[in-house]
Amino acid sequence: MSRSLGDIVGALGGELVGNASLQIHRLAPLATARADELSFVAQARYAAQIQTTAAGALIIPAGLRDAAMSRGACIVCDDPYLYFARLTQWWKAQHEPAEAPRVDPSASIHPSALIGDRVSIGPFAVVGPGARIGDGARIGPHSIVGRDAAVGEETLLHARVNIGDRCVVGQRCILHPGVVIGADGFGFAPHQGEWVKIEQLGAVRIGNDVEIGANTCIDRGALDDTVIGNGVKLDNLIQIGHNVRIGDHTAMAGCVGVAGTATIGAHCSVGGGAIVLGHLMLADRVNISAATVVTRSIHQPGLYTGMFPIDDNAAWEKNAASLKQLGRLRERVRALEQRVENNLPKS
């Protein structure tokens, strides 16, 4: 199936330059787009590709209008990347029309659960006693909504998502397969060489418009709740410890670990594989590079990094060996400075 450029601009706005009846069969990356496909140029630095792409039409910023018009159809708009994002949403809706709400007869739904209007519940899903499912929510196959837990309106739990007892998920959230919300936080008191479990009496509260990637885990709080703000985006395989608080619109890439009782501000970003240690505070608008270990609180916005630079192995071995002598090297330099200072004139 396809949609015309005219349909697209009709739905999403922007200024159409060129043939409104041109049929678009797919949205495509600039490098591989074909004549019946639509691509976008988000930034001026990709301008050189305008002349080489085979895309049938381009979404471009006003500044590239002249360059783009000379080669064919385009949609001119303020922010092509944002336009493209909205276009993907529209495109998906065109191609995958919403299914009629349906509760699969195999689902196990406790009679005391409150199920809203237009709710879909997939095969083998389990909805526990006292659980509340908001209007228009979709509960995927094998997903579990625990006792007294709540799923907000229009929220989508993909397959095999766990919402633990008493945990709350807001509206319009998307949780991908394998997500575990509300497993016990990792809390034990040491006693004579063994560990005594601290029962985790809190829950997890997740705001609206949150997206959580596959197999990501958010633990319930020990006493208070673990809290995820509105608009937070978490990628796959992330671990969020108990009592963590994440501010609104913060985003984290895959494989991040946030230890217990860390408080992360709003509008932060955390790169893939980074670790935030427990009980730390990160201010708003702090950006952490990939694979960085945050070992202290950060009170100022900015970009913070700590990662060993990659090198060919032989060079790394040499530098890593030297690194283990670094304190000693500083002392040697200090001694040299002293000796030179005592014996040589200032230059």
Place this chain on the structure above:
Amino acid sequence: MSRSLGDIVGALGGELVGNASLQIHRLAPLATARADELSFVAQARYAAQIQTTAAGALIIPAGLRDAAMSRGACIVCDDPYLYFARLTQWWKAQHEPAEAPRVDPSASIHPSALIGDRVSIGPFAVVGPGARIGDGARIGPHSIVGRDAAVGEETLLHARVNIGDRCVVGQRCILHPGVVIGADGFGFAPHQGEWVKIEQLGAVRIGNDVEIGANTCIDRGALDDTVIGNGVKLDNLIQIGHNVRIGDHTAMAGCVGVAGTATIGAHCSVGGGAIVLGHLMLADRVNISAATVVTRSIHQPGLYTGMFPIDDNAAWEKNAASLKQLGRLRERVRALEQRVENNLPKS
């Protein structure tokens, strides 16, 4: 609901100072506790908060008795953190009375499985041929106990836990959602640029009182078994490779990876995101800091660390660039030392 201080001390001991009929509605952190809530002061270094907390009552060590008594009710005990741990257990039991054992009719239970007394099995669980479920065990919804696998007495498998064929889990264990016990270890023989699978013929044996966090994986052994000792505590999203052995009461934080055939002692700790390479041996009581890569066996107890310190990005870039010249820098210092030695008197 609530419990009186008198009830608590009656159940858990300690010396009650103050009003035994004071009703406690919640256990709460010191910083946010209210007048009808109970908190604890584990260590003398939090003593300053005794005067500022609004908690209605406090669990304190004897050394803080005078400071605490002046402000209100308290429970004096030897180890407030341990007392608190046991209190969370008692509190949870009060609030969530044990449900009557129940086998959901939707569960798929092979006729040759041996199911103990007082066993609960949740919706859509699968218990395979020859599996054994011990007395009082609970098998959560969507959990799978494989062929000839065993789950010990009073063990709790939360939702969606996999116990692979022939794997054995001890007594009183807790496995959180998404745990995978007994997937194949990662073993292949190289042959003409391709990988030939080594079937993993071992299993996994897990001791008693082990807790395993959400989405954590423990692979089956290649020939021998992978073995997890008694009282081991593993957080979420941990990977334990084939043939690993972990000693009793060792604890690992989230996102740790332990490669195949590593042997880790008893009473060790491994911080979040750390990696232990394969075929290494860690002695008892070795503590590994977060995000540290263990590249050699460690024979002495102690704390070991290796992580690039975080910095603002500009400073990091400068230092990281210098790091790649570190071997060269040492040579330059050596040359300087030589030249100074040859030309200057000792200072």
Place this chain on the structure above:
Amino acid sequence: MSRSLGDIVGALGGELVGNASLQIHRLAPLATARADELSFVAQARYAAQIQTTAAGALIIPAGLRDAAMSRGACIVCDDPYLYFARLTQWWKAQHEPAEAPRVDPSASIHPSALIGDRVSIGPFAVVGPGARIGDGARIGPHSIVGRDAAVGEETLLHARVNIGDRCVVGQRCILHPGVVIGADGFGFAPHQGEWVKIEQLGAVRIGNDVEIGANTCIDRGALDDTVIGNGVKLDNLIQIGHNVRIGDHTAMAGCVGVAGTATIGAHCSVGGGAIVLGHLMLADRVNISAATVVTRSIHQPGLYTGMFPIDDNAAWEKNAASLKQLGRLRERVRALEQRVENNLPKS
């Protein structure tokens, strides 16, 4: 049960030296093997263990024939490790004869799905509309094959594997429990401090003979597909971002993260916990050490490393503190060099 040495050599070849009727009860590691067990010596460097092992028989390379014959039965072959791999396959097949194909009546199979011959489908599995399951494929309990997705011939999905809508898995693949194929890639356009979702319109295409470890995730592409080549082996808890391409026969150890649009060549290896940043290109036959962060494209085959060396904590603290002064240290050395150069004769 047991098999004789003669049976083994009859099935797998090699030259048998010794008693063909010797019964083997288990394949075992060299260090723990007993008199009725068979072990292997892959490399000459383990030759010393030939005299100490209690194994009843050994698989050895021709070069160790004399050393091995003197102690008992052996199988001489070109590549003992490869022989051993094939032996584990044969051994497993002997001990766990293939079960007759069976579709569990509890499985939810859409009438429009195409199910091949000799297909097994486990309890509570879900096969969506338009899905295709190839001949001889096995779909484990709780596994889900999404709308219009495809699973190739003889492929094994263990329990609780998700194949997202439109995703394609090749022939003879093995996917372990908890694998998520085709969750949405992590794509958002920033807009006024919030994130606008970019719908992920691509899918995932997985080649033949691929093995994917427990709880590993491979995201669907944004526009094009995410592509995994033939013979790729991925361990547990790996994250593969959208639009990643992985070349044939590349292997990755556990806990690796590959960010979006990275292109990794054929015959590469990536060590456990390593991170590959987005949009990078790795040539064929690039090997990345464990816990290394790949921050730039790598065009030459070879081994690349970047990890902070582990040390006892006190030494690490000293060196890490010095590391943060490293740029300054270089400047001090430069100043010393200058001053020495200006004042001292060449030595």
